[in-house]
Amino acid sequence: MNIQTVSESDEESVLALSGGFTLSDARPPDVLPHSGGGRVRLVDGGITGWDSQLLLALKRWGAQAGEAGVALDVSEMPDGALRLLRLAEAVPERAGTRRADARRSWLERLGEGALEVHGGLGAGMTFLGELVLALGRFVCGRARYRRTDFAAIVYECGPRALGIVGTISLLVGAILAFVGAVQLRMFGAEIYVANLVGLGMVMEMGALMTGIILAGRTGASFAAQLGTMQVNEEIDALETLGIPPMEYLVLPRVLALAVMTPLLVLYANAIGILGGALVGVGVLGLSPSLYFTQTFELMTLWLCAQGLIKGSTFGILVALCGCYRGMRCGRSASAVGETTTGAVVSSIVAIVLADAVWTFIFLVYS
Numbered sequence: 001m002n003i004q005t006v007s008e009s010d011e012e013s014v015l016a017l018s019g020g021f022t023l024s025d026a027r028p029p030d031v032l033p034h035s036g037g038g039r040v041r042l043v044d045g046g047i048t049g050w051d052s053q054l055l056l057a058l059k060r061w062g063a064q065a066g067e068a069g070v071a072l073d074v075s076e077m078p079d080g081a082l083r084l085l086r087l088a089e090a091v092p093e094r095a096g097t098r099r100a101d102a103r104r105s106w107l108e109r110l111g112e113g114a115l116e117v118h119g120g121l122g123a124g125m126t127f128l129g130e131l132v133l134a135l136g137r138f139v140c141g142r143a144r145y146r147r148t149d150f151a152a153i154v155y156e157c158g159p160r161a162l163g164i165v166g167t168i169s170l171l172v173g174a175i176l177a178f179v180g181a182v183q184l185r186m187f188g189a190e191i192y193v194a195n196l197v198g199l200g201m202v203m204e205m206g207a208l209m210t211g212i213i214l215a216g217r218t219g220a221s222f223a224a225q226l227g228t229m230q231v232n233e234e235i236d237a238l239e240t241l242g243i244p245p246m247e248y249l250v251l252p253r254v255l256a257l258a259v260m261t262p263l264l265v266l267y268a269n270a271i272g273i274l275g276g277a278l279v280g281v282g283v284l285g286l287s288p289s290l291y292f293t294q295t296f297e298l299m300t301l302w303l304c305a306q307g308l309i310k311g312s313t314f315g316i317l318v319a320l321c322g323c324y325r326g327m328r329c330g331r332s333a334s335a336v337g338e339t340t341t342g343a344v345v346s347s348i349v350a351i352v353l354a355d356a357v358w359t360f361i362f363l364v365y366s
Contacts, residue, residue, distance in 0.1 A: 001025045003033060004045065011038065016045025017077075021054035028057040031064060040065060041073040054081055055088070127324050130246045131254065138255075143247045150252040157218050158260035162267065164217065168209050169201070169268040173275025176200045181284055190284045194294040197276030202299065206269040207307045208355055210261065211314030215347035219322035222253050223343035226326025227336040235327070250327065254319040261315025262308045269307060310358050314351050321346040 001021055006014040015032060019025070032040060047054075058074055058081070065072040074082070137143040180196040226249060229235050235245050273295060280286045325343040329335050 001028060002045075003029070005033065006043065006045075012041060013039070014041045014043060016043050018046040018048075020048050021050040021057065023051060023053050025053065028053065030060065032061050038069070039071045039073065041076070043076045044078060047078060050078060050081060054078075055084055058085060059088075123328060124324065127327065128320075131250060131320075134244065134247045134251045137247065138251060143251060144243060145248050145252050150256060153252050153256040154260060156221070157214070157256045158263065161214065161217060161260075161264060165210055165213055165264050165268050166271045168213060169206065169271040170275040170278075172205050172209055173197055173201055173272030173277075174279050176205070176272075177276040177279035178283075181279065185284075190280070191286060191290065191294055193276065193280050193284060194286075194291045195298050197280075198273055198295040198298055199303070201269045201272035201276070202303050202307050204307070204310075204355075204359075206272055207265045207311035207314060208351070210264050210268045210311055211318060211351045211355075212348060214257065214261065214264075214315060214318045215321075215351060216344055218257065219318040219343050219347045220340045222319065222322030223326040223329070223340045224336060226250075226323060227329030227339040230326065230329040231331055231333065231336060245327070250323045253323055254316065257315040257319040258312060261311045261318075265307055265311030269304075306358070306362050310355060313354050313358065317350040317354060318347045321350060 001019045002017070004016045004018065006016050008014070021028065042058075054077075058077065062072050062074070074085075134143060176197045177193050180193045181190060184190055184192050184196075226235070229249070235249070238245050238248060277288065277291050277295075280291045281288050322343045325339045325346065329339040
């Protein structure tokens with residue numbers, strides 16, 4: 001790579017480029033070596049090879065010349081390089097693509113964040129409104145969705161989740177029993193491990209763990225499915241055919257989780273109590289009949305209802321977060337990953353907040 005001054009005057013400087021201008025060669029200088037007047041002309045003095053290195057250099061030199069008020073003539077550069085430059089300049093550059101745009105003031109970033117939150121709240125309210133209308137049409141028997149799709153989603157949300165829900169619930173029940181046994185053994189009250197596990201699973205842990213599992217398993221799946229359909233423009237195709245995506249895609253998923261989550265919570269409660277029984281019987285030496293008698297004497301219909309109410313709420317929130325994120329997915333492959341992550345995070349945050357609200361309500365009105 002070589003840049004040589006051919007001629008220089010007050011009106012024009014002529015620079016000859018020779019050698020290789022490729023990424024494997026030395027980097028061209030940031031500033032052209034000239035001291036002439038108002039015009040610089042670049043000529044091909046024997047360029048042996050070029051690639052994007054030459055194109056970037058020409059763009060950089062052109063920008064510097066424009067800032068200095070100097071005209072840069074590149075018409076004698078290789079034809080291929082000129083065609084690529086014209087192609088690159090045919091479409092204007094999008095705002096926000098340069099790294100320099102990221103160096104904004106904190107006040108501007110704060111304003112953009114506030115606008116995004118405001119837009120997200122508006123879009124969320126619109127989504128909920130459309131879902132309520134879809135539920136109304138479903139109650140009236142006029143919703144347009146495939147029953148086979150609904151059955152497949154129910155199977156995916158329910159029976160196929162039994163394994164992971166059962167495993168986690170068994171371990172959680174055993175952990176509660178171990179934690180309770182450490183303290184209760186000091187007072188010779190090991191039998192109350194049954195009370196601890198029963199209350200913990202039925203009122204709190206069964207519903208909470210089921211909701212978190214569904215958030216990571218089913219909510220992420222909903223977001224990825226709908227996000228991929230958005231990328232492939234399948235949702236746009238449904239709208240073109242006159243099929244409401246809210247009824248065809250979102251409604252079956254929300255109904256499936258609303259139906260299956262309470263059943264999964266009952267299953268998680270039973271498996272969790274069984275896990276506590278394994279510890280109580282196998283480690284503490286309690287008799288099985290005594291353990292289960294102590295557990296069932298404590299249980300009431302209201303305690304079981306609290307867990308089911310929480311579980312139903314968690315299932316609906318998971319479905320809403322997953323479907324909402326999927327329907328608002330961008331048009332790129334990376335957007336699908338961001339949508340899936342956002343759905344899981346939103347679902348878990350919503351579950352924790354809802355759990356706190358329901359716990360406060362039950363505590364005040366019980």
